Amino acid sequence: MDFTDQRLSYEKGVLDQQSIPASPFELLKGWISDATEQQVQEPYAMSLATCGADNKPSVRIVLMREITETGVVFYTNYESAKGQDIAENPNAEVLFFWHELERQIRISGSIAKIDADKSAMYFQKRPHDSQVGAWVSQPQSGEVVNREVMEQTFDQLQTDYPENTQVPTPEFWGGYEITINEIEFWQGRANRMHDRIVYTRSTDSDNGRNNVASWNTKRLLP
Template identity: 40%
Template sequence: MMDQKELQNLRQDYAAARLTEKEVSQDPIKQFEKWFNDAMKAGIHEPNAMTLATATNDGRPSARILLLKGFTQEGFIFYTNYLSRKGREMAKNPLASIVFFWGEMERQVRIEGTIEKVSKEESEAYFHSRPKLSQIGALASPQSQEIADRTVIESKMQQLEAQYADSEVPKPSHWGGYILKPQLVEFWQGRQSRLHDRIVYKKADKKTWKIVRLAP
C-alpha cells in the first residue's frame, strides 16, 4: 500500500495562466465554448470526458465518467440508458452536476443544473449516427443490472449482430439523451500557491447571469 506521507506529498504548483472577471465572457456558454476549443487545440485526449454526479431522493450520491455530445445555449447534452442507475436517479431527482478537468491546461469547469430528456427525434438522430456495433451494444447491455458473467452480454451481442446484419438497428425505448440546463457554472484556473482563480456564473433570470469570484 502507498505510504501515507508519499501520497500527501503529491502536489503540483500551477502557473500556466490566470482568469479575471474582465477577461471572461458575460455568457457562461460562450466562455465554456472558448475553453473547450482551447482544450481541443491543445490536443487533450477526449476533452469532452466529464464526470456526471447524480443523487437519490434521500441524497445518496453517485458519479461516473461520460462523454459530452453537444452543448447549446440551453445546456449540455449526453446520452445513456434510461434504466441505468444514473437514469433512475435522474428520473426521481432531476438535479445533477457535471465536471470537466483539463489537467494539461490546469483548468476545471463545474456545472450544476436541472435535467430534462431531449426529444425522441434528437435521440433517434444521434443513435443512428453512432457506429453500428455501438448501437447493438446499447441493445445488448442491461446497463447497471447484475449479470452472471461477461458471456451473457457477449452472447447477446453476437445474436443481435446476426439479427441486424442487413438491417437498421432500432433505437431502444430505454435509451436516449438528456440535457443539463445550468443554474451555476464555475470556471477554475490553477494558480501558484493554491491561490486558484474561481469565477462563478449564477443564474439571475432567464437571460441574465451574475458573475462572482470565489476564494480558492
C-alpha cells in the same frame, strides 16, 4: 500509500474577472476548444454526479455530445442507475477536468430528457457495433452471470442486425440536457491561489413575453 509530499505548482494560466464574457457559454466553448487544440484525450468527458431519493450520491464519467443555448447534452440508458436517480431528483452536477491546462469547469442545474426524435437521430449516427451494444446493456447496471452471456447476446444481435442494416433506437435509451443554473470556471494558479469565477443564472421578464436569461458573476476564494 502516502501522497502527502506529492504536489504541483499550477502556473499555466490566468482567469481575469475583468475580461470574461457576459455569457458563460462563450467561455465554456472557448475552454473546450482550447482542450481540443491541446489534444487532451476526450476533452468532452465529464464526471456526472446524481442523487436519488435514497440521498446517496453517485458519480461516473459520461461524454458530453452537445452544447446548446441553455446547457449540455449527454446520452445514456434511461433505465440505468443514473436514470433512476434523475427520475427521483432532477438536479445534477457535472465536472470537466483538464490536467494539461490546469483547468476545471463545474456545472450545476436541472436535468431532463431531450426530444425522442433528436435522440433517435443521434443513435443512428453511432457506429453500428455501438448501436448493438446499447441493446446488450439492458438493464444497464443489471447483474449478469458472466461476460460470455454478454458476448453471446451481442453476437445474436449482430446476426439479427448485420452491418449496413438499421438498428432500431431503444425506447429505454436517449439524451438528457442539463440546463445550466450555475457554472464555475477554475484556473489553477501558483501557491494554491487559484482563480475561481462563478456565473449564476437570473431570468428577467421581457414584457411578459419571453424569459431572457442573464448572468451574474462573482469571484470565490480558492
